[in-house]
Amino acid sequence: MSCQMYREALSARLDGEPLGMPVAELDGHLGACASCSVWAVDAERVTRRARLAAAPPVPDLTATVLGALPGELPGARAAARARLTGTGLRLLLLVVGVAQAALAWPVLVHGAGAMSAPVHLAHETGAWNVALAASFLAVAAAPRLAAGALPFLLSFTALLVSVTVADLGAGHVHADRAGAHLVLLVGVAAVAAVAWRGRRRRDLPAVAAQPVTA
Numbered sequence: 001m002s003c004q005m006y007r008e009a010l011s012a013r014l015d016g017e018p019l020g021m022p023v024a025e026l027d028g029h030l031g032a033c034a035s036c037s038v039w040a041v042d043a044e045r046v047t048r049r050a051r052l053a054a055a056p057p058v059p060d061l062t063a064t065v066l067g068a069l070p071g072e073l074p075g076a077r078a079a080a081r082a083r084l085t086g087t088g089l090r091l092l093l094l095v096v097g098v099a100q101a102a103l104a105w106p107v108l109v110h111g112a113g114a115m116s117a118p119v120h121l122a123h124e125t126g127a128w129n130v131a132l133a134a135s136f137l138a139v140a141a142a143p144r145l146a147a148g149a150l151p152f153l154l155s156f157t158a159l160l161v162s163v164t165v166a167d168l169g170a171g172h173v174h175a176d177r178a179g180a181h182l183v184l185l186v187g188v189a190a191v192a193a194v195a196w197r198g199r200r201r202r203d204l205p206a207v208a209a210q211p212v213t214a
C-alpha cells in the first residue's frame with residue numbers, strides 16, 4: 001500500500017473520521033516510515049493551529065435579544081387571570097354560603113320563622129337550606145368537590161325555580177321569600193363554574209406539557 005493511503009487515513013483520524021483501515025496497520029506504518037512519521041507531526045501541528053485560531057469577533061446581541069423578548073412569558077397573563085378567577089369564585093361561594101346559612105339557620109332552630117308552615121316542615125326546610133350553605137362552603141374550601149355537588153344542586157335548583165315561578169303566579173309565596181332563592185341561584189352558578197374550570201384543567205395537562213413551537 002502506498003504512503004498516500006496511510007496519509008489519508010491519518011488525516012481522517014485527525015478529523016475524527018473512520019480510518020478505512022485497521023488502527024494497528026496505520027500505526028505500524030508510521031513506526032516504519034520516517035517520511036509519513038514526519039508528515040504526521042506536521043499534519044497534527046496544522047490541525048491544532050487551525051482549531052486554536054482565535055474566533056472571529058461576534059457582536060454582543062444580549063441587549064437586542066432581551067429587548068425582543070415579550071414583557072412576560074406567553075400564557076403567564078392567562079394563568080394569572082385564571083388564578084384570580086378561581087379565587088374570586090371561591091370568595092363568592094364563601095359569601096353565598098354564609099348568606100344562605102344566615103337565611104336558613106333561624107328556620108332550622110326556631111321552626112316556623114318567616115313562613116307559616118307546620119313546625120316540622122319548617123325544620124326540614126331549614127335543614128335542607130343549611131345543607132346547601134354547607135355545600136357552598138365546602139366547594140369554597142375544596143374546589144375539587146364542585147363536580148360531585150352539582151347533580152344534587154342543579155336538580156334541586158331547577159325544581160325549586162319552577163315551583164317558585166308557579167307559586168309567585170298563583171300568589172302562594174311573597175316576592176321577598178322568592179327573592180331569597182337568588183342566593184341559591186348565584187351559589188349554584190358559582191359551583192358550576194368551579195366544576196367547569198376543574199374539568200378543563202384535567203383535560204389540559206397533556207397539551208400544556210408539549211414544548212412550545214413557534
Ligand SMILES: [Zn+2]
Pocket residue numbers: 002003006029033034035036037
Ligand atoms: Zn509512508
